[in-house]
Amino acid sequence: MRKTLAIGLAVFAFLLFFIPKVEAESGQLYQVNSEKLMVRASADPQGEIVSELYKGDLVTIFSETFGWGRTFFQWSGSLGGHASSYTNK
Numbered sequence: 001m002r003k004t005l006a007i008g009l010a011v012f013a014f015l016l017f018f019i020p021k022v023e024a025e026s027g028q029l030y031q032v033n034s035e036k037l038m039v040r041a042s043a044d045p046q047g048e049i050v051s052e053l054y055k056g057d058l059v060t061i062f063s064e065t066f067g068w069g070r071t072f073f074q075w076s077g078s079l080g081g082h083a084s085s086y087t088n089k
Contacts, residue, residue: 030069030087032057037087039080043068050080059087 032053040047043065053059061069061084069084 028060028089029058030061030084030089032059032086033088034086037082039071039082041080043070043081047081053082061087 032055035055037053037057038049039051039053041050042048059069059071059082061071063070064084067084068081069087071080071082
């Protein structure tokens with residue numbers, strides 16, 4: 001039992017400190033390059049859709065992890081995630 005817990009904690013610590021993360025420059029805009037981009041509550045293709053963006057829309061991505069861009073919507077006060085491969089600088 002203790003060995004399993006120790007292994008679980010070691011894996012968690014590894015993921016916490018070694019997950020690749022890229023910070024976007026403050027205020028840097030990205031343009032949506034797909035016809036429709038679903039913005040989700042979590043970095044999960046099955047996550048709840050919180051907004052939709054359309055081709056040509058501009059969005060600020062403040063962080064990127066495993067191909068998921070994170071943004072903040074001032075009008076709703078919520079965070080959203082989307083596949084960053086559908087945006088260009």
